[in-house]
Amino acid sequence: MAETTAAGPLVKVRDLKMYFPIHAGLFKSHVGDIKAVDGISFDIAPGETLGLVGESGCGKSTVGRSILRLYDVTDGTVEINGSEIAHVDRDSLRSKRPMMQMIFQDPQASLNPRMTVASIIAEPLDEHLELSSKERLARIYELMDWVGLNREFAKRYPHEFSGGQRQRIGIARALALNPKFIVCDEPIAALDVSIQAQVVNLLEELQDRLDLTYLFISHDLSMVRHIADRVAVMYLGRIVEVASRDALFAEPLHPYTQALLSAVPEPDPASERNRTPIVLQGDVPSPANPPTGCNFSTRCPKAMEICRQMEPGVFEFGGGRQVACHLYSDDMAEPAEPTAGSESN
Amino acid sequence: MTDAPVAKSVAQDTSGRSQWWDVWDQFKTHKGALFGAAVFLFIVLAVSLGPLIWTIEPTFIDIRARNSGPTWAHPLGTDQLGRDILARMMAGGQVSIAVGLTAMLISVLLGALIGVVAGFFRKLDGMLMGLTDLFLALPLLPLLLVMVMLFRETLARSFGPEMGTFILIVSAIGVTSWMQTARIVRGEVLALKEREFVLAARSIGTPPRRMILRHILPNVLSPIMVSATLGIATAIITESALSFLGLGFPPDFPTWGRLLFDAVDYLQQYPQRVFWPGLAISLTVLSVNYIGDGLRDALDPRIRGR
Numbered sequence A: 001m002a003e004t005t006a007a008g009p010l011v012k013v014r015d016l017k018m019y020f021p022i023h024a025g026l027f028k029s030h031v032g033d034i035k036a037v038d039g040i041s042f043d044i045a046p047g048e049t050l051g052l053v054g055e056s057g058c059g060k061s062t063v064g065r066s067i068l069r070l071y072d073v074t075d076g077t078v079e080i081n082g083s084e085i086a087h088v089d090r091d092s093l094r095s096k097r098p099m100m101q102m103i104f105q106d107p108q109a110s111l112n113p114r115m116t117v118a119s120i121i122a123e124p125l126d127e128h129l130e131l132s133s134k135e136r137l138a139r140i141y142e143l144m145d146w147v148g149l150n151r152e153f154a155k156r157y158p159h160e161f162s163g164g165q166r167q168r169i170g171i172a173r174a175l176a177l178n179p180k181f182i183v184c185d186e187p188i189a190a191l192d193v194s195i196q197a198q199v200v201n202l203l204e205e206l207q208d209r210l211d212l213t214y215l216f217i218s219h220d221l222s223m224v225r226h227i228a229d230r231v232a233v234m235y236l237g238r239i240v241e242v243a244s245r246d247a248l249f250a251e252p253l254h255p256y257t258q259a260l261l262s263a264v265p266e267p268d269p270a271s272e273r274n275r276t277p278i279v280l281q282g283d284v285p286s287p288a289n290p291p292t293g294c295n296f297s298t299r300c301p302k303a304m305e306i307c308r309q310m311e312p313g314v315f316e317f318g319g320g321r322q323v324a325c326h327l328y329s330d331d332m333a334e335p336a337e338p339t340a341g342s343e344s345n
Numbered sequence B: 001m002t003d004a005p006v007a008k009s010v011a012q013d014t015s016g017r018s019q020w021w022d023v024w025d026q027f028k029t030h031k032g033a034l035f036g037a038a039v040f041l042f043i044v045l046a047v048s049l050g051p052l053i054w055t056i057e058p059t060f061i062d063i064r065a066r067n068s069g070p071t072w073a074h075p076l077g078t079d080q081l082g083r084d085i086l087a088r089m090m091a092g093g094q095v096s097i098a099v100g101l102t103a104m105l106i107s108v109l110l111g112a113l114i115g116v117v118a119g120f121f122r123k124l125d126g127m128l129m130g131l132t133d134l135f136l137a138l139p140l141l142p143l144l145l146v147m148v149m150l151f152r153e154t155l156a157r158s159f160g161p162e163m164g165t166f167i168l169i170v171s172a173i174g175v176t177s178w179m180q181t182a183r184i185v186r187g188e189v190l191a192l193k194e195r196e197f198v199l200a201a202r203s204i205g206t207p208p209r210r211m212i213l214r215h216i217l218p219n220v221l222s223p224i225m226v227s228a229t230l231g232i233a234t235a236i237i238t239e240s241a242l243s244f245l246g247l248g249f250p251p252d253f254p255t256w257g258r259l260l261f262d263a264v265d266y267l268q269q270y271p272q273r274v275f276w277p278g279l280a281i282s283l284t285v286l287s288v289n290y291i292g293d294g295l296r297d298a299l300d301p302r303i304r305g306r
Helices: A060-067 A090-099 A117-128 A133-146 A151-155 A163-175 A193-210 A221-227 A245-250 A255-262 A269-274 B008-015 B019-029 B031-053 B085-120 B122-137 B140-159 B161-175 B179-193 B196-204 B208-244 B256-264 B272-299
Strands: A011-024 A029-044 A049-053 A075-080 A100-103 A181-185 A213-217 A230-235 A238-244
Touching: A011 A060, A029 A060, A029 A075, A029 A238, A049 A060, A049 A221, A060 A075, A060 A100, A060 A181, A060 A213, A090 A100, A090 A117, A100 A163, A100 B196, A117 A133, A117 A151, A117 A163, A117 B196, A133 A151, A133 A163, A163 A193, A163 B196, A193 A221, A213 A221, A221 A245, A230 A245, A230 A255, A238 A245, A238 A255, A245 A255, B019 B031, B019 B272, B031 B085, B031 B272, B085 B122, B085 B161, B085 B179, B085 B208, B085 B256, B085 B272, B122 B179, B140 B161, B161 B208, B179 B208, B196 B208, B208 B256, B208 B272, B256 B272
Parallel strands: A049 A213, A049 A230, A100 A181, A181 A213
Antiparallel strands: A011 A029, A011 A075, A230 A238
């Protein structure tokens, strides 16, 4: 899957920051920021799936939306397929929209209830291509075939479909312009468990066929384990650990990742009985007022004195693995550049 | 760019029917709406084609037959000057319905435009909602008085006295009654804007103009429809109030509101004279409300399926 890594990463995110200003008081003065995404960097190689995991409110979805410039980012750069996204003007951004698309979490909310399936799928075509009505219809039918929707459903409305079918409509819309990069923003979180597998398999099948690159945002670790090539773990607006899937699930290095993985139930009852989850104390701090030093220091079972004073650097472990934790500062003193996965899965 | 042989038969099956047939099918199932449409059509036909059959001039004074009850010569009776009430009802209906529809159109267009722009563009929100509050706070009657004083002469000179007054009244009512619509629409747009399908449209690169036309407006159709149907009623009644205060059409020019207020003086002696214009106004308003109700249901695909 990763034979094209020589060409460099498809998506290159550097020091991305997305702050939402807080206005308060009589004159709505700017009193602070919610630091939803606070300086994250990562690469995604062509054809790769990067899983982005973390608990609710840690900024996963904001990352996905900022990368596609659905928000005006505060700082940092995003480069997709060689072109800068984060700070270009509206017109040149519009011409770059076709190569990056998004699949949304709630298939109910992401489809306009007053448009037919055909017009929903055709919206990107109408916006970016000049097609005759015959070509347009042919393309709509082709997309419906790809995602496994019956062609006869083209004139129906979203409310007539089940959740899984609606998500297929959303996927067809995202595929309409032959994108290279798709952000999947918890595409299966709102679906029934039996449907989740179908949709994930569809996503994998489409990735193989169309050579897509995914940023797969999810809080479902077992799904991420299934679909992702590499996994990035987020906590409170920062990435704490990036590693290839197998390495991460075999031996999590960051204390937060360890706690997160220990919470996943085992399918085997015998090993489930021996599982000892690491229970974190307290709540996630407010992103408007993050702690000094390491963001995780308030809840970390292994916190040291330095964690509360200094932000940890990013330490490279080889094979594209990076951990942002003071525990490893003795082993390697070298702050690392983010890298895309280089091992093939 | 795609594989050529697309199943022709399927294409025929699904695209043969335009969705307006579905809308009509659903509209037909709404009994109230059908009945309302029939009544409204009847009223419109009666006031527009009626004068061709019932040829008595609404301003013709038959002083010997004044204050008469229903007779063969005057089926709805006559007023205190002996003018035929049936003829006056028909002439008045033309004006009242025209005023009601036009004023409603103006106020709904203004309200929807301001509401959508205020809800969609955050930068303009404060200013536009301030303007809306300003209009809501203005005392309407003095404002209308000033408008009539300022513009009546100029409009009468360029469009003739009747057309001039019509334009004046219609725009006066329209300009002073859009605020409720704007507020309701803005609220709906604010809620819609956060829905994911708007975000999806943004990720496609749909410009704001088409985003509003394609995603926002169709989804705020219901509240707009409701305020439009209610607006007709308010416009007809406001027009009659204006005529009553001498700010509207000239006294000898019949409108339903005018007839109603003229008849109020004789309420004790000839109560039937209030009955006819009152009935006409109520029936028009009610039928339009039912039509709006049916249209709203018919235009919503979620209800249409059932």
